[in-house]
Amino acid sequence: MTRAVLEIEGLSVEYATQKGRVHAVTDVNLELAEGESIGLVGESGCGKTTLALALMRILADNGRIVSGRVVLDGEDLLQLSEPEMAKRRWRAISMVFQSAMNCLNPVHRVADQIVEAIMQHEDVSPREAMDRTRSLFEVVGLDASLLRRYPHEYSGGMRQRAVIAMALACNPKVIIADEPTTALDVLVQHRILEQLTEIQSRRRMAMIYISHDIAVIAQVSKSVGVMYAGRLVERGPVRETFKRPIHPYTEALMDSVPSVGGEKRPLRLLGGDPPDLLNLPVGCAFAARCPRVQARCRSEAPPIVSYEGRWAYCWNPVNQP
Amino acid sequence: MNAIPEPGQVPAVKAEHLRKLYPVGGAFLRAPRSFIHAVDDVSFTVEDGKSLGLVGESGCGKTTTAKMVVKLIEPTSGEIQVRDSGGRAVSLSDLDGRATKRFRRSAQMIYQDPYESLNPRRTVLDTIAEPLVVQGMGTFAEREERVMSMMAQVGLTPVRNYLLRFPHELSGGQRQRVAIARALILAPKIVVADEPTSMLDVSVRSNIIQLMLDMRDRLGATYLYITHDVAVARYMCDQIAVMYLGKIVEMGSTEEILRDPVHPYTQALISAVPVPDPEQRKSSIAVKGGVARPIDPLPRCRFYDRCPAATSVCEESDHPSLSARNGGRMVACYNR
Amino acid sequence: MTAGIEPRATDRYYEIRAGLFLRQMRESWKLFAESRIGLIGIGVIVFFGLMAVAHPILMATVWEYRVYHPVIGFDGEMVGHPTPPSARHLLGTDPLGRDILSMLMHSTQSEFLLGIVAAIVTVVVGTAVGAASAYFGGWLDSVLMRISDLVIMMPSLSLYIVLGTLFDLNFTTLAIAIGLVSGLGATAVIIKSQAMTVKVKPYVEAARGAGGSHFHIITTHMIPNLVPLAFLYMMFTVTGAIFSEAVLSFFGILNVRMSWGIMINTAQSSGYLGFGLEYWWLLVPAGLSITLLCASFYLVGRGLDPVVNPRLRRG
Numbered sequence: 001m002t003r004a005v006l007e008i009e010g011l012s013v014e015y016a017t018q019k020g021r022v023h024a025v026t027d028v029n030l031e032l033a034e035g036e037s038i039g040l041v042g043e044s045g046c047g048k049t050t051l052a053l054a055l056m057r058i059l060a061d062n063g064r065i066v067s068g069r070v071v072l073d074g075e076d077l078l079q080l081s082e083p084e085m086a087k088r089r090w091r092a093i094s095m096v097f098q099s100a101m102n103c104l105n106p107v108h109r110v111a112d113q114i115v116e117a118i119m120q121h122e123d124v125s126p127r128e129a130m131d132r133t134r135s136l137f138e139v140v141g142l143d144a145s146l147l148r149r150y151p152h153e154y155s156g157g158m159r160q161r162a163v164i165a166m167a168l169a170c171n172p173k174v175i176i177a178d179e180p181t182t183a184l185d186v187l188v189q190h191r192i193l194e195q196l197t198e199i200q201s202r203r204r205m206a207m208i209y210i211s212h213d214i215a216v217i218a219q220v221s222k223s224v225g226v227m228y229a230g231r232l233v234e235r236g237p238v239r240e241t242f243k244r245p246i247h248p249y250t251e252a253l254m255d256s257v258p259s260v261g262g263e264k265r266p267l268r269l270l271g272g273d274p275p276d277l278l279n280l281p282v283g284c285a286f287a288a289r290c291p292r293v294q295a296r297c298r299s300e301a302p303p304i305v306s307y308e309g310r311w312a313y314c315w316n317p318v319n320q321p
Numbered sequence: 322m323n324a325i326p327e328p329g330q331v332p333a334v335k336a337e338h339l340r341k342l343y344p345v346g347g348a349f350l351r352a353p354r355s356f357i358h359a360v361d362d363v364s365f366t367v368e369d370g371k372s373l374g375l376v377g378e379s380g381c382g383k384t385t386t387a388k389m390v391v392k393l394i395e396p397t398s399g400e401i402q403v404r405d406s407g408g409r410a411v412s413l414s415d416l417d418g419r420a421t422k423r424f425r426r427s428a429q430m431i432y433q434d435p436y437e438s439l440n441p442r443r444t445v446l447d448t449i450a451e452p453l454v455v456q457g458m459g460t461f462a463e464r465e466e467r468v469m470s471m472m473a474q475v476g477l478t479p480v481r482n483y484l485l486r487f488p489h490e491l492s493g494g495q496r497q498r499v500a501i502a503r504a505l506i507l508a509p510k511i512v513v514a515d516e517p518t519s520m521l522d523v524s525v526r527s528n529i530i531q532l533m534l535d536m537r538d539r540l541g542a543t544y545l546y547i548t549h550d551v552a553v554a555r556y557m558c559d560q561i562a563v564m565y566l567g568k569i570v571e572m573g574s575t576e577e578i579l580r581d582p583v584h585p586y587t588q589a590l591i592s593a594v595p596v597p598d599p600e601q602r603k604s605s606i607a608v609k610g611g612v613a614r615p616i617d618p619l620p621r622c623r624f625y626d627r628c629p630a631a632t633s634v635c636e637e638s639d640h641p642s643l644s645a646r647n648g649g650r651m652v653a654c655y656n657r
Numbered sequence: 658m659t660a661g662i663e664p665r666a667t668d669r670y671y672e673i674r675a676g677l678f679l680r681q682m683r684e685s686w687k688l689f690a691e692s693r694i695g696l697i698g699i700g701v702i703v704f705f706g707l708m709a710v711a712h713p714i715l716m717a718t719v720w721e722y723r724v725y726h727p728v729i730g731f732d733g734e735m736v737g738h739p740t741p742p743s744a745r746h747l748l749g750t751d752p753l754g755r756d757i758l759s760m761l762m763h764s765t766q767s768e769f770l771l772g773i774v775a776a777i778v779t780v781v782v783g784t785a786v787g788a789a790s791a792y793f794g795g796w797l798d799s800v801l802m803r804i805s806d807l808v809i810m811m812p813s814l815s816l817y818i819v820l821g822t823l824f825d826l827n828f829t830t831l832a833i834a835i836g837l838v839s840g841l842g843a844t845a846v847i848i849k850s851q852a853m854t855v856k857v858k859p860y861v862e863a864a865r866g867a868g869g870s871h872f873h874i875i876t877t878h879m880i881p882n883l884v885p886l887a888f889l890y891m892m893f894t895v896t897g898a899i900f901s902e903a904v905l906s907f908f909g910i911l912n913v914r915m916s917w918g919i920m921i922n923t924a925q926s927s928g929y930l931g932f933g934l935e936y937w938w939l940l941v942p943a944g945l946s947i948t949l950l951c952a953s954f955y956l957v958g959r960g961l962d963p964v965v966n967p968r969l970r971r972g
Contacts, residue, residue, distance in 0.1 A: 043522045044493070185378035186549055187608055190593035212522050215595035242598050256527035258552040260579060260594045267527040267556060273492065393866055425868035438859035442881045444677065448860075451877075452867035485677060503863065 005206045006032040006093075006174050011068030013047070013054045022277045024050040024063070026230040032174065035204035037197070039217030039238070041253065042227035043274060048210045049098075051227070052176045055208075056095050057085050072174065090121050094172040096180045100159035103166070104151040110162045111137075111147040118169050136165040141195055157188035164196065168203075175200070178210045193220050215257050218242065226250045226312075229275050229285035236310025244319040246305055246312035248292045284315065292316045331404045333369040333543035334390055334511060338362050339399035341385050345616060358615040359385045360396075361567035364643075367560075369404060372537065372544030374558030374575065376551055376590070380612050382567040383547045387513045390545055391428040392421060403428070403511060426456055428511040429504040434520050435496035439488040445477070446484045449502045456507065467506060474539070475502045475532060494525035498532065505536055512537070513545045518553060530556050552594050555579055563587045566615040566623040568640060573650035583652045585630045622655070630656050685964045695960015701953035705765050705946070712762040720759060727763035728914050730755045739929065742938055749938035751920065752927035761942050764916045768950060771832045771902055772895035778836020779844055779894040780887045786841060787848025787887075788879045791856050792871070801845070808842035817901060821910035828902075828913055835901060839894040847890060848883050855882045885965040892958030896951045903947045917943040 013025040025047040032038060040048045053059045055070055057077065070077040072092055077085060097103050105113055111133050118129040137144060140161040151159060160180055167175055177196065181189040197220050200207045209220050217224055218238050226234040226247060234247040245251040255268030272289040275281055281288070287297040294316050302313040307321035341360040344353030360382040367373045375383035388394040390401055392413050402410040406427070416424055429452070432438035439448055449468045453459055459467065472480045475498045488496055497517055504512060514533065518526040530553065537544055546557045554561050555575055562572040563586065571584040582588045589608040609627045622628070622635040634655045635641075643651040689695050716725065724732045731754040732738075732746070738754040740746065748757035790801040813835075820826060820834055855861065855878065864874050905911050906918025909926075913919065924930055924939035934941075 043524055185612065186593045187378060187589060190595075193595075213595065214523065215597040218597045219595045253524060254597055256524050257597050258527070258530070258550075258556050259596070260552040260555060260591060261596060264555060264576070267530060269528050269531055270524045271528070391866060393862060422868040425866060428866075430863065430866050432859040432863065434859065438863060440858075440860045440878055440882070443877075451864060451869070455864070455867050455869040455873055485673065500863075503867075507867070 003034065004031045005034045005036075005073060006030075007069070007071040008055070009069045009071070011051070011054060011070065012066040013050050013059065014064050014066050015050075015060070016062045016064065017278075020278045023230055023280055024277060025054060026280070028068070028230075028232045030225065030232060030235070032206040032208070034173075034206060035201065036223070037200055037207035037209060037221035038235075039209045039211060039214075039221040039224045040227055040232075041211060041214045041217050041224060043212060045274060045277070046227040047230040047277075048227050049178055050230075052095060052178050052208065052210060055174075055176060056089060056093060057082075058089075087121070090117060090167075090172065091170040092172055093174040093176070094167040094170070095176040095178065096160075096164050096167045098179045098182065100156070100163045100180075101151065103163050104159060106151050108150075109148055110151055110154065114162075114166050114169055117166055121170050132169070133165070136168055139168065139195075139199060140165045141191070157184050157192065160184060160192060161195075164192070164199075168199065171203070172205065174206045174208070176208045176210070179212070181216070182211075182213075189216075196220060213257070214253055226253065229280065230277060231285065231313070233286070233314075234310075234312035236308075236312075240308065240310060246310070246317045246319055247286075247314050248290050248316075248318055249286045250312070251318050252289075252291075284313070292318070330369070331408055331410045332366045332402075333371075333404050334365075334367040334373075334545070335402040335410065336366075336386070336390065337364045337400045337402075339364070339386060339389055339401065340397045341382070341389065341394065342397045355617045358567045358618055360389070361615070361618075363399075363564075363567070363569055365562055365569065365572065367543050367545065369543060370541050371559045372546055372557060374546045374548060374554035374561035375564055376548055376554050376561050377564035378549055378590075378612050380566070380614065381564040382615075383564050384515055386564070387515060387545050387547050388430070391430050391511065391513050392416070392424065393430065422456070426452075426507045427509050428513070429507060429509040431497075431500055431504045431512065431514040431517045433516040435493055435500055435517075436488075436520075438500050439496055441488050444485045444487055445472070445491075445499050448488075448499055449506055452503060452507045468502075471502045471506050474536070475499075475505075476528075477502065492525075493521050494528060497521060497525075497529055501529075501532065501536065505540065508540055510540075510542055511545070512540075512542045513547070514557075515547045516549065519548070519550065526553075533557060550594065551579065551591055563590065566612070566618065568623050568653065569643060569651075570624065570653045571651065572643065573648070577648060577650065583646060583650065583657045584624075584654050585628050585657070586624050589629075632656060688964045689960050692960045692963065694956045698953040698956030698958075698960060701949055702957065705950055705953075706769070708762045709765040709769055712759070712766065715759075715762070720756075725756045725759045727755065727760040730759065732756070739936060739939055748942050751923055751939060752929060753923065757920070757938055757942055760915055760920055761917070761946060764920070764943075765946070765950075767828050767913065767916055768899055768902070771828050771835075772898050772954070774829060774832035775836040775839070775898035776891040776895050778833055779840040780884070780891050782837060782840025783844030783848050783890065784880060784883050784887045786845040788852050788875055788883060790845070791849045791852030792875055792879060802849070805842055805845050808838055809846070811838075813838050813897075814901060814904060817905055818908070818910055821905060825912050826905075827911065828916075831902060831905070831911060832898060835898045836894065839890070839897065844887065844890045844894070848887055851883055851886050852879055855879055885961075889958055889961050889965045892954045892961065895954040896958075899947060899951050899954075917947050 008028055008030040011025060011028045015022040015024055028051060042048050054065055065078060077088065080088065104110060114133045114136065115126065115129040118124060118132060119126065134144060134147065137147060142158060142161050142165065146154065146158065154162060164180065181192055184192065193216065207221065209217060211217050222238055223236060224238050224241050225232050226249060228249050234241065234250045241250060242254060245254060252268055252270045256270055258267060259265060270289060275285050275288065283299050284297045284302045287293050290297065297315050302315045305312050305314055305317050339360055340362055342356040343359055344356055346354040363386055365373065375386060377383050385394060389396050401413045403413065405411045446465065446468055449471060450464045453464045453467065469480045472483060477483045477495065477498050491499065517533065518529050521529060546554065548554050558575050560573060561575045561578055562569045563584065564570065565586050571578060571582065571587045578587060579591060582591050589606040592606045607629055620639045622640050625631050625635045628635065638655065641653045641655050643653045646652050716722065724730050732750060735750060738750050739752050740750045742749040746756050746758065748761065751757055786801050790798045816838065817834060861874055861878050864878055902916060903918035906913060906916045907922045909922055920943040921940060929936045929939050
């Protein structure tokens with residue numbers, strides 16, 4: 001393991017709503033080494049996007065980071081003033097959003113938008129910025145003829161590529177990708193995922209890839225973090241986690257993916273709904289839906305089970321060392 | 322599906338040479354200059370109680386094809402025959418207004434986006450009861466009875482908690498259950514499902530797939546299942562037809578196609594599906610470019626531009642027609 | 658999540674419906690009340706409403722018919738009309754010796770009548786035209802939209818002046834004219850653009866796929882999704898109607914006996930304008946009322962905006 005480039009310690013985020021405080025992210029701990037990529041998986045509302053927004057410090061107005069540290073290269077991002085943080089965004093940490101169309105200004109050429117982003121963050125000449133944009137286009141697999149085009153002339157896949165190019169523009173150390181391919185066709189998704197993984201490993205960036213689809217995560221990253229009700233409940237390498245998941249929720253998620261190859265196994269049905277984030281249960285948040293639930297799961301917070309460089313929070317793990 | 326129907330056995334749906342062209346560039350009093358060939362010479366048969374998956378990327382014509390089967394879109398040319406309650410084949414183009422309304426009792430559609438397919442101002446009860454209301458079936462009390470029993474069947478329980486909710490008070494999975502209940506309340510014989518799980522979370526998705534399977538068994542309905550995800554098709558469909566730019570390029574039993582895809586496009590599509598198990602991952606098949614729009618397509622194989630195995634035959638000849646291969650498989654390719 | 662109302666077997670259909678309707682109203686009200694401007698608007702409207710209601714009561718009790726009648730009253734005990742405000746005439750008298758407050762309150766009734774009729778005509782015409790145009794398309798759409806273009810193109814005030822010289826316009830006919838202009842013009846176009854987005858929703862296709870007639874689809878799916886927006890534009894129509902009436906009355910084109918516009922017209926025709934604020938009571942009460950009532954309906958419209966357009970809602 002190389003040194004950690006990003007360390008998240010005890011991060012908790014809340015949203016203030018009319019009905020009360022929504023505990024969107026609770027006590028998340030995560031370390032990311034240089035060049036490492038992790039996939040965060042979970043159902044909608046599990047806090048994975050909120051976590052990403054908190055790392056970028058671009059939460060909605062009613063969102064608040066309650067506690068925790070986000071240390072990037074030895075510097076706690078949460079302690080920085082807003083202008084200082086603004087300098088880190090794009091350069092140190094950047095993000096690819098789910099809806100590409102909302103990230104591109106429809107009245108400006110795509111290349112101009114990337115050039116502008118580069119010049120805002122780095123002291124370079126327009127020519128230099130344009131050159132870099134051109135090579136970024138090449139990196140993400142966009143034709144140079146598209147440089148002079150407007151976003152509406154791009155297809156969905158091209159737009160997503162342009163947004164990835166923009167996120168890469170200032171050579172960030174950490175890149176967060178929030179379901180960048182969900183709206184795309186299978187073949188396009190496949191190509192973009194391949195390219196993204198390739199760029200990530202070549203540039204030795206750390207990447208956090210967010211998706212609700214565990215199969216996509218298996219394709220882009222070597223390790224996986226499973227989120228449930230705002231908590232990171234399991235973390236480990238994809239291969240081991242798939243073969244021998246520790247947390248029952250991870251197992252359920254794996255088994256509910258329809259398989260295309262190999263034997264056709266019956267789909268696992270996970271009943272019930274995630275808990276109300278306004279009002280989290282005392283013990284394990286998954287207890288109400290867990291097939292392996294025990295009495296103490298409902299009353300006491302689960303302990304950490306860890307072995308072989310992976311861990312999970314569970315009283316009654318599916319697999320043990 | 323290509324087997325000759327048993328004597329006296331009329332297939333539930335039989336589509337022949339379906340074609341749907343949309344004009345582009347036309348204006349007031351000016352003829353359109355070109356046409357989008359959304360669906361171009363598509364033929365298939367679905368036996369009673371079976372399910373056919375229409376698989377392909379966006380813009381391949383799968384939704385247009387399916388909507389023609391339930392008579393929501395009129396084909397430009399070609400014919401669709403469905404099996405009526407008496408077991409005879411009826412051509413959809415022969416139906417007049419009254420007969421169409423009657424046909425609608427037996428053919429229903431489920432939509433992709435549960436956030437758009439429910440009227441935000443109508444309650445669950447209103448929405449599910451709507452087909453009964455427009456078909457003039459039952460009194461208010463009888464309809465309520467039927468709606469409640471249907472809600473129980475699709476898993477919207479306890480029923481009374483959901484009956485008078487509005488869509489914005491439901492989760493995505495619950496909304497899709499409402500949409501399914503609305504489509505199935507008339508006990509249709511033909512159900513067209515347009516990617517009903519693609520907007521849902523993985524864990525919810527498996528529940529909806531299971532629900533659709535259960536309801537198929539209960540109704541004995543014939544399904545036309547539209548999806549871009551071959552993995553989902555594997556669970557839902559006995560047979561699949563892979564479509565590309567308005568054409569069926571490969572058709573056959575789902576398991577066989579997944580095990581041994583013949584057409585290069587089918588191979589690429591299957592290899593691109595993300596697999597959760599890193600050990601199962603196969604090498605992917607590279608396909609160039611993206612899906613074009615089928616505006617006045619050139620007389621050559623539709624997949625020519627992107628095909629990794631294209632030869633000069635593919636460019637010089639018209640799009641290949643479907644031809645039978647081993648085990649009843651139909652493939653439209655010159656080289657395979 | 659708001660819990661559904663538990664229906665019991667004994668509940669009647671219409672009771673359930675009413676309950677749901679009330680619930681929706683309560684939620685809408687909460688949203689509306691969040692914006693202060695809407696509440697201010699309502700407050701002003703209620704104030705004028707009370708004035709309108711109070712007038713006949715005052716006439717029947719404390720105000721002597723001969724002296725305080727808004728049109729034919731004359732106070733012979735005061736010398737040299739117009740007189741400035743006094744205990745006897747809280748807002749003074751006009752050049753013809755009539756009580757300004759009584760005229761003001763009496764006119765309020767007419768303004769409400771005008772506004773409400775114009776608004777109803779606007780909503781009915783605008784929704785019908787917009788929905789039909791969007792739903793059926795084709796030649797019907799072309800014809801209706803060309804009519805809209807024509808109506809929008811015409812300067813409405815000049816149109817009313819022409820109508821006023823050709824016909825005998827009173828409050829009701831003017832209200833209908835204003836309602837038609839607004840309903841056929843801008844409102845129809847706005848409703849149509851909204852209707853176009855509703856028309857392509859899968860639930861509309863699902864209704865068709867269930868065998869629903871055009872009438873069923875328009876009445877159960879299109880119009881309920883359009884009425885809130887029409888309601889919003891109804892508020893703006895009221896503002897326009899009151900304003901237009903004031904202008905037309907000022908020019909003496911309408912066949913009405915008393916209105917805020919006529920009050921200003923009287924001051925002008927008797928030669929009392931142009932002296933700065935020396936005769937302010939002839940001008941300010943009527944002018945301020947026109948401004949306030951116009952503004953209040955506009956504010957209510959603004960307050961309704963977040964109720965009608967969910968995308969404006971916060972969080």
